[in-house]
Amino acid sequence: MRLRQFALAAALLGTFCLPAHAGEQVHDISRDPLAPNDGWASYGTGTTGGAAADDAHVYAVTDRAGLVRALDGGSDTPKIIKVAGTIDANTDDRGRHLDCADYATGGYDPKRYLAAYDPRSWGAAKPSGPQEEARQASAARQAERVVFTVGSHTTIVGLGSSAVLKGASLQVRGADNVIVRNVELRDAYDCFPVWQPNSGGLGDWKAAYDTLWLNGATHVWVDHVTASDKGHPDADEPTCFARNYLRHDGLLDITNGSDLVTVSWSRFADHDKAMLIGNGDNVTGDRGKLRVTLHHNEFDGVVQRAPRVRFGQVHLYDNRYVVPDDGEYRYSIGVSTESRIHAENNAFHTPNHVEAADLVKSWNGSALHASGTLFNGYPVDLLTLYNAYNSGSERDLTADVGWTPALHGPVDSAAVADRAVARGAGAGRIR
Template sequence: MLQGTLACGLLAALSAGVPANAEARDISRETLAPNDGWAAAEGGTTGGAAADEAHVFTVRDRAELVRALDGGSATPKIIKVAGTIDANTDAAGNRLDCDDYATDGYSVKKYLAAYDPRTWGSAKPAGPQEEARQASAAKQAERIVFAVGSNTTIVGLGDKAVLKGASLQVGNADNVIVRNLELRDAYDCFPVWQPNTGGLGDWKTAYDTLWLRGATHVWVDHVTASDKGHPDEDEPTYFGRNYLRHDGLLDITNASDLVTVSWSRFADHDKAMLIGNGDTATGDRGKLRVTLHHNEFESVVQRAPRVRFGQVHLYNNRYVVPEDVHDYRYSIGVSTESAIHAENNAFTTPGHIEAADLVKSWNGTALHASGTVFNGFPVDLLTIYNAYNSGSERDLTADVGWTPILHGKIDSAERADREVERGAGAGRIR
């Protein structure tokens, strides 16, 4: 009888997309290992591991997720995501689209007519259509923005757990873990036009799939984040600019600190990861300490990551730029007062992209880059960058003012490239 019960349990687990050993290994109570990057510093990161059974939730739809998050409360909690949860749904679970959020007479056609730079000029949009856009955006935000509080673990069950259309926001919270979860298509129905006097301007979107602002001790592991379903390159061009619908995949801003991002996959996106959101945000000094290791950046145009102020350890990551990537710009952005220590990262690109294209500097001067492999060959990334940009930009220096000590074994770039290809992303925890 016991043997039959075990067999039935195994069959049920497999049919639900949950690994057969899921009960033997409860990843929902796992904590960050000692020395695993910056999030292991100053007490480490445990998320909701201390939650009592009354605060362990399995959620299958938006309403259950909202109840489990409890308005971003700091009560220790574990939230297990089962299947696909669509944020763009009403109270009854019915699918909502952009037309359902539009209010006060808003329409894209009317908005474009009102703020065409040829007639409106370079002033910020104002008036009835901009007010209607703001009201419409607020309606969408009510449905898709989810506040994550301190002492929270969010994990996906099995290999098919998805949050679709959602923006998870860890704001002024401490001790958070997000693991084994696909975050897909945080689609902004109501981008705002931002004109400027030096050019046409650009479209600005509102939602990151995961946004850390003022957050501390955060571990993001085996997450897959992408625009899957609505790539921005398929959107139309308005006012001479791509009508962007997505912001960052993972942004770490507003003096966030002590963050480890591991074994995650960032794909099919323009601006993937911003660390530090402004050149004048001097309050970020001494913060924004982030470790990125064993992550894959595939079909990412830029910001993988772009860093201001932070001490960022970037090791054993895999970068893949396919032939058809839309308007590749750079991977590692060196910005104001950043100090990036990059080790043993692997880059694969088409022939028209050169090693010097992998790095871009805006007011930043410090980048340690060792053990880099570019299209299968070792390269001295810093020397190549400085030679290529001689006379046009300030040289970068390898002296970043610090040496990482919180990390696991650092493999060769070649080995990491293979391991990350096999193991990064949701559903691949081993």
């Protein structure tokens, strides 16, 4: 009797009572457009990504093969690509993981490459000959696997809090109206970096892949993305020819006339050269382009380029910078040729050996508006400190950048933004 009464009560509960939260619907962010006035990407037509995609062009992808099919060679068909779990770009068509030895061809061998182009015997000429040819052929094989072209009217969004693209280089080339959200971009590792003997005066190693590269792209929104070298930090790589054997390029580079970009609530971590806006002092075609907004982002353990800007009209506000006690550090904000950076209410946390004047470096640049800066909890006049510290060694910077940002939401104080970004920036933290 008691069992029948219990069963009847359970049935009545199931009929008349809804489970907790049953009336709530989880918001599907995959069709969200960028909000009006949210940075440069909201200018003009705004940025909607793949919001217009029909059901046949909404994909849930769990492996490299699925991602390739969904991207459709970078077609401009509106599409939404939902990334579930971890997708390893370094896999073959059967899903088997590939390592550097699997790509090597033509007799390429790292030790033979180093021996062939040792500056003590090779000199300062650009590498050429059998080992460089083999390196190029091997690099082309890896590029076929790890480079993914993103076309116009595309949204790439992570499902849940654990979506990862590992080893991949997403490249938005000449495309318009693209959204990348809520996904971790991890370890775009170059198996075959090239030695450049004339780079920087001392030579340097050059890696091929940015985790995300905007190349002539327009109307792009990058939001709640985490980008890092996690798994293979360059700090663990050896020193070859007295230079760090770099395996990674940028985390997010915005170059070649890209324009109208908003980067928000994202985290860039544990990397050397994080973000380049404008790729050359002589690329005068970038004038009037490279309009970028960076807000509520975290740069943690970034050595330099957070960002470095040429020609761009960049609004940099409410960002958080963290320099670890034991990490290498050069600068955060790079003021380069004809750049016009409007920086406000950014917070910096550094160890004792880093001074406020170290946060900025200039190469041929002269315009930086910097207000509301917090340095280790204290307000500082970043421009005055920079000019005083670098007097006689570099040209003075002026606060007149020739424009005032208008496309933005509320600008919080640096202290408020600092706490909010620490809690909310990065993949898996959309609320």
